Amino acid sequence: MRLDKYLAQMSMGTRSEVKKFIKSGRVFVNGAPASGPEQKVTEEDDVELDGEKVSYERYVYYMLNKPQGVVSATKDNTCRTVLSLITDGTKKDLFPVGRLDKDTEGLLLITNDGVLSHDLLAPGKHVWKTYFVRVQGILEDKDIERLENGMDIGDDRMTLPAKVKRLDAVSLSLSADDPGYPGDTESCLELSIREGRFHQVKRMLAGVGHPVLYLKRLSMGSLRLDEALKQGEYRRLTPEEIAALQKK
Ligand code: URA
Secondary structure, eight states: OBHHHHHHHTTSSOHHHHHHHHHTTOEEETTEEOOOTTOBOOTTSOEEETTEEOOOOSOOEEEEEEOTTOBSSSOOSSSOBGGGGOOSSOOSOOEESSOOOTTOEEEEEEESOHHHHHHHHOGGGOOOEEEEEEEESOOOHHHHHHHHHOOOOSSSSOOOOOEEEEEOTTTOOOOTTSTTOOOTTEEEEEEEESOOOTTHHHHHHHHTTOOEEEEEEEEETTEEOOTTSOTTOEEEOOHHHHHHHHHO
16 A cells, blocks of 8 residues: 555555655664555555654544434434544544444444454354443333343244342542433433344333333443543544453
8 A cells, every 4th residue: 555545555655644743854764765655555564653653553543422413323414423422543444343222322442443343243142242221110020030131022923031230329539510320210220241133132121111211331341431531522442442352
């Protein structure tokens, strides 16, 4: 690939910025000054900018704290997409791993690694996903049992057994203006499921008579939402987070 494309893809600057770096002699290839932006390089070449090695990364992995109001798609004619929030880097082939509804917040993995995405989403892999949920009404033991046992939500198969952790308002360290904070006639829970059916959490909770008022994904497999990320913020996964996901 062209040297300017390589540097831009590795987030060293925009295409026009990296052209300037090359022309001003700041870029070396295999120890020699780069001949120009069009010089061809491969992943094996040793590329340096200002004396620092620029290694080629084929795949990139971002953790996004998805806000409400954006859609989990690569393109949409009417609504902002999650990809429009990723403003560093120039990789053109990014996509979200699975979908969160427009009004759901929280953990969304964005990558260009199709194999990892398939491994996390394939129905047979049963990767656990955990959600924080605020629902209407007071959740009773019988509701929790139905969620935990597997239930009929109108599909041809029952849901697989879920894990439920009831959360009480006192133990939640949320301020009263947090969207997760339960009102007097509402309940909060952590729900873990290992399928990814359409609107699954909302349909399960509606099925036990407790419509969802607020939904946030906390984890997917080994990956847990970094609570330091505010809504709409993102960061690269660490090498340890990537390795743990790949192990799954
Ligand atoms: N289940 C839902 O109902 N909505 C989501 O966004 C994710 C899981």
